[in-house]
Amino acid sequence: MPADPARELASQPGRGHRTSAVEVRRSARRRRTVSAYRDGDRTVVLIPARMSAAEEQRWVAVMLDKLAAQESRRMPGDDELAARAERLSEQYLDGRAVPDTVRWVTNQNSRWGSCTPSEGSIRLSHRLQGMPEYVIDYVLLHELAHLLVPGHGPAFWKLLESYPRTERARGFLEGVAADRPRHPGDSGEGRGARDGRDDHQGRKAIGE
Ligand SMILES: [Zn+2]
Numbered sequence: 001m002p003a004d005p006a007r008e009l010a011s012q013p014g015r016g017h018r019t020s021a022v023e024v025r026r027s028a029r030r031r032r033t034v035s036a037y038r039d040g041d042r043t044v045v046l047i048p049a050r051m052s053a054a055e056e057q058r059w060v061a062v063m064l065d066k067l068a069a070q071e072s073r074r075m076p077g078d079d080e081l082a083a084r085a086e087r088l089s090e091q092y093l094d095g096r097a098v099p100d101t102v103r104w105v106t107n108q109n110s111r112w113g114s115c116t117p118s119e120g121s122i123r124l125s126h127r128l129q130g131m132p133e134y135v136i137d138y139v140l141l142h143e144l145a146h147l148l149v150p151g152h153g154p155a156f157w158k159l160l161e162s163y164p165r166t167e168r169a170r171g172f173l174e175g176v177a178a179d180r181p182r183h184p185g186d187s188g189e190g191r192g193a194r195d196g197r198d199d200h201q202g203r204k205a206i207g208e
Pocket of ligand 1: 142146151152
């Protein structure tokens with residue numbers, strides 16, 4: 001199997017993107033086309049083997065801009081998300097959870113969502129976009145519930161009992177997470193209770 005020579009570039013200065021690393025792969029089979037995709041927090045750019053260093057640099061910049069533009073188009077608005085949060089709170093939490101801000105973030109790769117109760121803020125990872133609606137609703141509802149109960153104790157899960165697809169959504173997310181490297185720091189139950197932030201890496205629910 002012919003291996004494409006790959007090398008790591010340092011982060012791209014001045015492009016304003018969160019991506020930590022760009023990996024350029026040169027392929028002898030590629031003649032003119034350049035393509036790029038995200039792989040976790042890396043970006044892989046595929047270029048023809050013959051390209052000069054200057055062309056490579058130019059194309060990496062072009063592809064990073066292109067990916068960023070695509071991602072911002074796909075991003076449903078924060079307003080829509082806030083409206084959805086209000087609906088979910090109304091429907092499943094008697095309207096008691098009232099966040100100050102609800103927004104999508106792109107810098108959250110090891111958590112699906114997070115909540116800072118002291119600020120009334122909820123953030124959802126852009127990685128949820130494109131997932132089934134019931135999954136996004138579950139994460140949103142989960143964070144809303146943290147505004148009322150910070151940790152993952154019985155009182156917390158009781159709040160989520162009324163949402164009929166909790167188990168299904170958790171199964172879905174665990175399946176996705178199993179395909180990705182875990183963030184080594186994300187393991188402790190109750191971390192959210194201590195520092196007001198939330199950790200959604202595959203802990204089992206009470207009663208599971
Ligand atoms: Zn949680």
